[in-house]
Amino acid sequence: xxxxxxxxxxxxxxxxxxxxxxxxxxxxxxxxxxxxxxxxxxxxxxxxxxxxxxxxxxxxxxxxxxxxxxxxxxxxxxxxxxxxxxxxxxxxxxxxxxxxxxxxxxxxxxxxxxxxxxxxxxxxxxxxxxxxxxxxxxxxxxxxxxxxxxxxxxxxxxxxxxxxxxxxxxxxxxxxxxxxxxxxxxxxxxxxxxxxxxxxxxxxxxxxxxxxxxxxxxxxxxxxx
Numbered sequence: 735x736x737x738x739x740x741x742x743x744x745x746x747x748x749x750x751x752x753x754x755x756x757x758x759x760x761x762x763x764x765x766x767x768x769x770x771x772x773x774x775x776x777x778x779x780x781x782x783x784x785x786x787x788x789x790x791x792x793x794x795x796x797x798x799x800x801x802x803x804x805x806x807x808x809x810x811x812x813x814x815x816x817x818x819x820x821x822x823x824x825x826x827x828x829x830x831x832x833x834x835x836x837x838x839x840x841x842x843x844x845x846x847x848x849x850x851x852x853x854x855x856x857x858x859x860x861x862x863x864x865x866x867x868x869x870x871x872x873x874x875x876x877x878x879x880x881x882x883x884x885x886x887x888x889x890x891x892x893x894x895x896x897x898x899x900x901x902x903x904x905x906x907x908x909x910x911x912x913x914x915x916x917x918x919x920x921x922x923x924x925x926x927x928x929x930x931x932x933x934x935x936x937x938x939x940x941x942x943x944x945x946x947x948x949x950x951x952x953x954x955x956x957x958x959x
Contacts, residue, residue, distance in 0.1 A: 737762050738796055738895070738929070742782050742789035755779065755789075755951045763958075764921060765943030766929045775951040776931045777822075780897050783929065784819045785812030796895055818888030818926075822900040824880045826872040832883050833859065833868040839890030858886040861923075877905050878913060885917075889924060896921075896928045902937060914940040 737760070744755040755775045768776040781787040783794060785801070793803040796817070801810045826835050837855050859865050862882040872880055881901060888896060901917065902910040914937065921928050930941060938945055947955040 737798065738766060738783075738927070740779065740783060740792075740794050742779070742792035742794065742802075744778065744782070744787065744789045746778075753951060755782075757948065757951070757953050758792075759946045759953045759956060761929075761944045761946070763944035764927050765918075765941050766927070767938055767941055767943055767945045768929065768931045768948055769933070769935075769938050769945050770948040771933055774948045776933075776948050777899055778951075779948065780819070780899055780929065780931055783895075784817050784897055785810060785815050786819075816891070816894050818891055818893035818896045820881075820884045820888050820896070820898045820901060822903055824872075824884040826880060826883055826887075828872050831869050831871055832864055832875070835872070835883055836864075836886045836890050839887035854892075855890060858890055862886045878909050881905070881913065885920065889920075889926070893926060896926045898928060898930045900931050900933070902932070902934065910934075910936075911940075917941070 739760045741758045742755065746753045746755070753775070755778050757775065757779050768779060770776055778787055782789050782802070788809055789802065789804065791804050793805070794801045796815075800806065800808050801815055802808060827838065830838065833855070836858055840852050840855050859868055862885065864879070864882055864886065867875065867879060872883070875883065902913060905913065918941065930937070932938065945957040946953050947957075
């Protein structure tokens with residue numbers, strides 16, 4: 735199993751407000767859930783793991799590899815961390831088709847000519863039931879379909895860790911329930927460890943794994959699977 739170790743500190747100031755992130759946890763679970771209210775620091779923690787936020791102190795290790803260490807002056811660039819990130823709003827490229835979005839994940843140079851995309855791209859489209867939507871654009875898709883495209887694009891990079899920021903927040907209750915099951919099946923099929931952010935107790939109950947409760951910038955409780 736992939737081991738994730740996070741010890742980070744970051745002091746942020748904006749619009750006259752201050753927020754201190756001081757999070758520490760380890761996880762050997764296949765699914766790690768960062769749970770807590772909005773504004774608790776969950777997304778900041780996820781961005782630090784992905785390399786989009788540089789902490790002021792601490793270190794981050796994934797599968798024994800040091801991704802960040804202030805004392806050792808190590809900060810692996812986001813593009814070199816081999817970590818897949820699915821944003822809350824999915825962040826699909828609106829001017830690219832479904833096929834081009836996924837091909838971009840596999841190789842940024844292939845989206846202009848998807849015919850040169852690797853067979854893995856077409857395999858992912860089939861796995862996510864997106865084949866018939868390959869030439870559709872994001873604005874033509876439902877919320878569940880956009881999520882599948884975002885997941886397929888993230889997996890096209892063959893990541894060692896998949897990070898998901900509130901993956902069900904924009905979906906209605908019946909669709910959330912169905913996609914939770916699909917996400918669990920996805921992890922089992924691809925064998926990619928996941929870190930999932932949520933503020934919904936139903937997500938926590940359904941996803942299982944190790945739960946890190948974050949409040950006011952700190953990990954205040956840890957529940958092992």
